[in-house]
Amino acid sequence: MPQVKLKNKLVLTGAATMAALFLGLNANAARMDMVDVSNNNGYMSTAEYVSMRNEFGVKAVTVKISEGGTYKDPYAASNIANVQAAGLYINGYHFARYATKAQAIAEADFAGQTAKAAGLPVGAVLATDVEAEEQNNQSKATNDANNKAFMQEIEKFGYRADIYTSGSWANNKMTVKGKTGWIASYPYVVSGKNWYSTNHAWQWSSTAKFRISYGGFDVSQLNSNYYTADQKSTVKPTDKDAVKDNNKEANKNTSKPSNSAKWVKESKNYTLKTAVKLRADASTTSSVIAILPSGTTVKSDQAIIQGGYRWVRQPRFNGYGYLATGPANNTLEYVKNGAAHTYYTVKSGDSWWVIAQRNGLSMTTLASQNGKTIYTTIYPGQRLVVR
Missing domain, CATH: 3.20.20.80 (Glycosidases)
Structure with missing residues (x-):
């Protein structure tokens, strides 16, 4: 077309x-x-x-x-x-x-x-x-x-x-x-x-x-x-x-939270893989307190599964903030527990094969962990996850 x-x-x-x-x-x-x-x-x-x-x-x-x-x-x-x-x-x-x-x-x-x-x-x-x-x-x-x-x-x-x-x-x-x-x-x-x-x-x-x-x-x-x-x-x-x-x-x-959901104690440090909205309550419809940029470390004190997400509570100087760490099945889709990813910036002349070989990965693994395929075109200046 x-x-x-x-x-x-x-x-x-x-x-x-x-x-x-x-x-x-x-x-x-x-x-x-x-x-x-x-x-x-x-x-x-x-x-x-x-x-x-x-x-x-x-x-x-x-x-x-x-x-x-x-x-x-x-x-x-x-x-x-x-x-x-x-x-x-x-x-x-x-x-x-x-x-x-x-x-x-x-x-x-x-x-x-x-x-x-x-x-x-x-x-x-x-x-x-x-x-x-x-x-x-x-x-x-x-x-x-x-x-x-x-x-x-x-x-x-x-x-x-x-x-x-x-x-x-x-x-x-x-x-x-x-x-x-x-x-x-x-x-x-x-x-x-x-x-x-x-x-x-x-x-x-x-x-x-x-x-x-x-x-x-x-x-x-x-x-x-x-x-x-x-x-x-x-x-x-x-x-x-x-x-x-x-x-x-x-x-x-955004399904309605179950009345049986309960907060549990949790003391963990999360390093954000991407920017995440910190909200005033554990709900996707609650007001946004701030946008936490990628790389921010968040320390939680409690966690709950409700409304289709796993939420954690962050103590703040004037109360609490809440952020979703992932869907209710508890996989950490939005945050990484521990160290942040290592990135590589694509340079002119690079290819999936060159970058994969340089970092000890297969082309398929490298492309997959970046949400792409080996047939996706990459460009100079683009950042790829290599670790």
Whole structure:
């Protein structure tokens, strides 16, 4: 199938009826309209995005651009280029760390400059991801003022602004009006209800699976055309069963906790293999206290299995934080108990065979532990797990 490259354009108006036609609204299952990716997903090829588009009906991808005032996502530029090459609409987001208006403006300037350098086109959405401890410690009025300052500054770069936050924070820790906002809330039952239908987007799962991509992904249903700038995409999933399977998996991952579940004492140190959300309670719908980056060591004092996950409790200076160490079968999917992985950065001229031989591995083992096959193309700058 020929690839059609969609160019971003700034069109801010559109009738609700046209949005309904574009989205093909269906209350029976949550759609996989938009995927968001970051360095946690590693290098993503154009082929992976084409698969998302053709098989699962993905229309847009929102990539992480930056965090705070210094962090630039190393995969932002390649994600932007490959998403566009796959014929999908591209947007970006900045993970906010600001606690004051001055910090919000400074972070917006940093995010805007970083987005420009990475190739995010004018007219794309550059959302502020507001879910960190810095905002949790502020009043609603302060968060509102800071978010407004960030978004006004972002618009000076030619980007459209929006707020991403959790359902428990929306209109609690900050104001998210109707016809705005991208809300994350993982329900007990996904199918049968269009959550946050008055907002631009609803992120309904963080564990979605795609056929040729490794790991779980955040997926959202678009309830307006804001994240596609009113482009009337005709993309429809060719693998409807796969979309239904992801709905079922999301239901399983957020199933109601058993009343018989009990906390047990545990004293362990976990080193995170990837960034993990530290939550205010042992539930995927609870508010996010902070995002713990890869390599962080977490010491637990208790553990419990509920809601489809194994949770541990981390004592903190002002109470406790909770994080999922893996699914309820107790395999440590998200964290590694003990030392962190050893990584190798791919250099020009490297191949699966060269890297495997250098590290005493078979090509199959090396590819497998990185969620790939020996036929997957690797690129200079890509990081591979070798230990």
